Amino acid sequence: DQQVKQNSPSLSVQEGRISILNCDYTNSMFDYFLWYKKYPAEGPTFLISISSIKDKNEDGRFTVFLNKSAKHLSLHIVPSQPGDSAVYFCAASRKAAGNKLTFGGGTRVLVKP
Amino acid sequence: NAGVTQTPKFRVLKTGQSMTLLCAQDMNHEYMYWYRQDPGMGLRLIHYSVGEGTTAKGEVPDGYNVSRLKKQNFLLGLESAAPSQTSVYFCASSYSTWGRESNYGYTFGSGTRLTVV
Numbered sequence: 001d002q003q004v005k006q007n008s009p010s011l012s013v014q015e016g017r018i019s020i021l022n023c024d025y026t027n028s029m030f031d032y033f034l035w036y037k038k039y040p041a042e043g044p045t046f047l048i049s050i051s052s053i054k055d056k057n058e059d060g061r062f063t064v065f066l067n068k069s070a071k072h073l074s075l076h077i078v079p080s081q082p083g084d085s086a087v088y089f090c091a092a093s094r095k096a097a098g099n100k101l102t103f104g105g106g107t108r109v110l111v112k113p
Numbered sequence: 114n115a116g117v118t119q120t121p122k123f124r125v126l127k128t129g130q131s132m133t134l135l136c137a138q139d140m141n142h143e144y145m146y147w148y149r150q151d152p153g154m155g156l157r158l159i160h161y162s163v164g165e166g167t168t169a170k171g172e173v174p175d176g177y178n179v180s181r182l183k184k185q186n187f188l189l190g191l192e193s194a195a196p197s198q199t200s201v202y203f204c205a206s207s208y209s210t211w212g213r214e215s216n217y218g219y220t221f222g223s224g225t226r227l228t229v230v
Contacts, residue, residue, distance in 0.1 A: 042223050043224055100161060
């Protein structure tokens with residue numbers, strides 16, 4: 001049973017518009033959440049993270065929102081750019097479990113010019 | 114500064130053959146990990162190591178063995194390859210402690226695409 005789920009396997013958005021990626025988790029012990037971006041033939045690269053003590057974290061065009069009661073987080077990309085076309089993975093971890101990450105299945109984003 | 118280097122990048126094995134995937138990091142990270150990526154499954158942790166000479170099982174350890182004889186290297190072995198082990202394998206390394214709003218310094222290699230026929 002997947003503890004972290006990304007229910008939308010793909011997303012298509014027009015350049016300049018907002019991209020919203022969603023992620024749900026089932027383990028209430030997770031206390032740290034991360035988003036990774038992955039281009040073909042490359043390893044995932046870190047994008048943004050959020051601790052469970054916060055409900056929002058912003059870094060430039062990227063904002064992550066956390067709703068602990070719903071066990072849901074989302075990544076907003078505004079404005080979307082063609083270079084944002086990639087696969088995005090949501091990941092979660094527990095401090096007590098060290099640095100192991102549990103990943104969602106990924107969402108493929110295509111930004112159309 | 115190379116970061117995390119994986120060798121080989123591609124490999125085709127016949128069922129029953131064995132092989133070793135090598136991961137090397139030059140960031141003096143304490144922790145190292147092996148993940149596999151399969152379509153729709155994201156990345157799943159195979160084995161990890163919290164220091165030289167130590168290893169532990171992750172989520173999907175069956176059919177794999179690991180060794181970490183040196184801090185900078187983490188080896189993943191397949192003793193008898195099976196078609197179910199066809200996947201893309203990623204090695205990663207990180208610090209042992211993490212700061213606020215950081216990513217533990219988690220760094221991934223570029224992956225090894227393994228096909229077992």
